[in-house]
Amino acid sequence: MPEAPKSLNRPDGWAIVQRNRPAMISLVFLIAIVLIAFTVPFFLPASLKGTSSDAFLPPLTKGLETPVLHLCGTDKNGQDLFYRLLTGAQVSLGVGIVGACISLVIGTLYGMMSGYFGGKVDAVMMRAVDMLYAVPRILFIMIFIAAFDSGFKDWLDAARLWAQQAEWHDLESTARYLIPYSKILVMILSLGLVEWLTMARIIRGQVLVLRELTFVTAARAMGQGGVGILRKHLLPNLSSIILTYLTLTIPAVILDESFLSFLGLGIDDPAASWGSLLKDGAQVINPIESKWWLLAFPAVLMSLSLLALNFLGDGLRDAFDPKSAD
Amino acid sequence: MFVFLLRRLLSSLLVLFFAVSLTFLLTRSLPGGPFDKEKAGSAKVQEALLVKYQLNGTLWQQYVAYMRDLVRMDLRVSFKYRDWSVAEILAQKMPASLKLGGMAFLIASTLGVLLGGLAAMRRDSVMDWAAMFVAILAISIPSFITGPFLVAIFALWLRWLPVGGWGGLSHLVLPAICLSAPYVAYVARLMRNSLLDVMKSDFLRTAKAKGLTETQALTRHAMKVAILPVVTYLGPLAAHLLTGSMIVESVFNLSGAGSIFVNAIQNRDAFLLCGAVVIYCSLLIFFNFIVDLFYSILDKRIRLYA
Numbered sequence: 001m002p003e004a005p006k007s008l009n010r011p012d013g014w015a016i017v018q019r020n021r022p023a024m025i026s027l028v029f030l031i032a033i034v035l036i037a038f039t040v041p042f043f044l045p046a047s048l049k050g051t052s053s054d055a056f057l058p059p060l061t062k063g064l065e066t067p068v069l070h071l072c073g074t075d076k077n078g079q080d081l082f083y084r085l086l087t088g089a090q091v092s093l094g095v096g097i098v099g100a101c102i103s104l105v106i107g108t109l110y111g112m113m114s115g116y117f118g119g120k121v122d123a124v125m126m127r128a129v130d131m132l133y134a135v136p137r138i139l140f141i142m143i144f145i146a147a148f149d150s151g152f153k154d155w156l157d158a159a160r161l162w163a164q165q166a167e168w169h170d171l172e173s174t175a176r177y178l179i180p181y182s183k184i185l186v187m188i189l190s191l192g193l194v195e196w197l198t199m200a201r202i203i204r205g206q207v208l209v210l211r212e213l214t215f216v217t218a219a220r221a222m223g224q225g226g227v228g229i230l231r232k233h234l235l236p237n238l239s240s241i242i243l244t245y246l247t248l249t250i251p252a253v254i255l256d257e258s259f260l261s262f263l264g265l266g267i268d269d270p271a272a273s274w275g276s277l278l279k280d281g282a283q284v285i286n287p288i289e290s291k292w293w294l295l296a297f298p299a300v301l302m303s304l305s306l307l308a309l310n311f312l313g314d315g316l317r318d319a320f321d322p323k324s325a326d
Numbered sequence: 327m328f329v330f331l332l333r334r335l336l337s338s339l340l341v342l343f344f345a346v347s348l349t350f351l352l353t354r355s356l357p358g359g360p361f362d363k364e365k366a367g368s369a370k371v372q373e374a375l376l377v378k379y380q381l382n383g384t385l386w387q388q389y390v391a392y393m394r395d396l397v398r399m400d401l402r403v404s405f406k407y408r409d410w411s412v413a414e415i416l417a418q419k420m421p422a423s424l425k426l427g428g429m430a431f432l433i434a435s436t437l438g439v440l441l442g443g444l445a446a447m448r449r450d451s452v453m454d455w456a457a458m459f460v461a462i463l464a465i466s467i468p469s470f471i472t473g474p475f476l477v478a479i480f481a482l483w484l485r486w487l488p489v490g491g492w493g494g495l496s497h498l499v500l501p502a503i504c505l506s507a508p509y510v511a512y513v514a515r516l517m518r519n520s521l522l523d524v525m526k527s528d529f530l531r532t533a534k535a536k537g538l539t540e541t542q543a544l545t546r547h548a549m550k551v552a553i554l555p556v557v558t559y560l561g562p563l564a565a566h567l568l569t570g571s572m573i574v575e576s577v578f579n580l581s582g583a584g585s586i587f588v589n590a591i592q593n594r595d596a597f598l599l600c601g602a603v604v605i606y607c608s609l610l611i612f613f614n615f616i617v618d619l620f621y622s623i624l625d626k627r628i629r630l631y632a
Contacts, residue, residue, distance in 0.1 A: 130341070131340075131341050131344045133562075134341045134342075134607055134610055135345045135348060135349065135603065135607075136569075136606055138587055138588065139349065139587055139591065139599070142587075142591040142592075143352050143356065146356050146357070146358070146591060147352075150357055150358070151357065251466065258470075259468065259470070259573060262468075263576065263588065265592075275470075278470060278471065281474075282470065282577070285474055285477075295474060299467075299471045299475070302471070303466055303471060306466035306468075307463065307466040307467075309466075310462050310465060311462065314462070
């Protein structure tokens with residue numbers, strides 16, 4: 001439904017965000033998590049990073065096989081949970097951010113085209129979005145994963161064999177290194193291809209409003225073409241709304257990924273994500289011998305990160321898109 | 327009214343047709359066939375199986391044949407569970423999901439509207455702040471975290487409720503809370519924002535000017551309008567909740583319809599998957615229709631013609 005045109009000279013959105021204390025705390029927290037997840041693992045001793053015979057050690061105990069401190073305990077394969085949490089954060093956040101960016105590009109292009117051309121094109125394009133909404137999302141995600149998964153792995157394997165024959169050792173080792181992680185790339189692509197529907201709707205609504213404003217008419221009168229208007233005049237005005245919905249799409253993608261990994265359909269060992277760690281934790285929960293750390297640490301880390309992303313997204317939305325607060 | 331209903335029905339059928347077509351064509355064009363795991367590997371046996379389950383010929387021929395059966399309300403048989411027709415499998419799995427989803431829907435709609443309404447009426451109070459904080463918490467924490475924690479607290483530690491499985495009403499409580507939690511939060515936020523919007527409108531000022539108290543104005547006038555966006559959201563939500571959730575089913579060890587989607591894709595069981603999509607879309611269409619009816623009752627300006 002087209003919204004009423006609203007004034008463009010609202011008070012500065014960034015000032016509103018900066019006064020929003022939960023959003024700012026969340027922003028700091030998220031930056032800290034990203035920095036820690038992507039730097040600290042490099043400084044951990046190598047003996048922490050593999051499997052060992054020290055299975056199910058509680059937090060803050062020293063290993064028997066290798067005398068290193070396990071900050072968050074170990075899992076059933078004797079792997080250090082702290083290290084797994086950080087690499088899991090790399091995977092979960094990476095999938096969330098890159099997947100959300102893919103969906104953002106698709107959604108923005110789709111929404112801009114639909115809104116700018118209007119009329120019949122708009123009607124058909126939005127009808128298609130309505131229809132895609134009618135098919136359960138999990139179905140598309142799983143179909144995409146099934147379609148890409150085997151093909152991608154085969155392709156990597158073929159590259160590895162070819163490199164082996166050609167004695168091109170760098171490529172061979174790269175391919176060999178990537179094969180266990182091919183699932184992650186497939187997940188990113190699949191989730192990105194599915195999550196763009198809401199983004200397309202929001203962008204279209206904004207473009208419908210913006211294209212009626214005088215600066216667009218002026219640009220058209222000066223001979224600016226459709227693509228130029230979309231790129232030079234509409235895109236800058238959409239940037240804050242795109243950023244807002246990007247922040248809200250990231251937790252949605254992270255949730256989808258963890259959901260699939262929890263069911264055992266996503267990230268597999270040796271790679272980890274918050275979802276797969278939670279799956280491992282939920283499997284060992286029992287009333288006799290509680291291995292609480294395997295469930296508690298991933299749960300707290302994941303919940304706090306999603307909470308921070310949602311707080312930040314809400315803060316941005318309140319500042320830049322006061323009309324469409326749901 | 328009649329013309330509206332007819333148009334609505336036609337466009338709904340189009341959505342259903344599109345969703346089933348897409349599902350069938352995508353599933354059948356995935357790598358890996360339904361009989362790849364069979365032990366009898368001879369080409370003749372494979373061929374015979376394909377003919378028996380009407381999967382021979384080009385993709386287009388299979389699709390047309392399937393659609394013809396579907397029009398005659400025949401959902402065919404599952405490739406994976408050979409002795410079962412798709413209709414039988416759905417009839418066996420749906421009741422559990424309907425019960426659980428229905429209960430979760432009741433919790434989400436009533437509690438959500440109540441909390442959201444209270445938060446809006448006491449705007450910027452501790453109550454408002456607390457309700458909205460709990461809401462964002464419930465949205466952020468996925469059901470596979472709340473599930474094990476609820477089990478650990480209420481089933482293993484306090485021993486008030488059973489851990490999982492299917493039985494009386496007590497078996498439903500934890501899964502229903504777990505399933506409904508994020509949706510209570512969505513509904514509460516939607517209700518709060520919508521009511522705040524309405525409270526700013528002119529007709530409410532008029533209502534107060536003619537002598538109604540705040541509470542009277544809210545219950546007699548504002549609620550009716552403010553609940554419209556919530557009703558719009560509740561339609562698709564009902565369809566979503568009633569078709570089950572794989573996560574909640576796996577955490578609480580229930581046998582419901584949520585696992586059908588995932589298992590059918592894993593097994594490349596195209597007919598079962600399409601059957602599940604037919605049920606989901608039919609529920610979606612039905613509840614959207616109910617939403618339209620509610621709209622015309624709640625808001626007298628809307629007439630059922632388009």
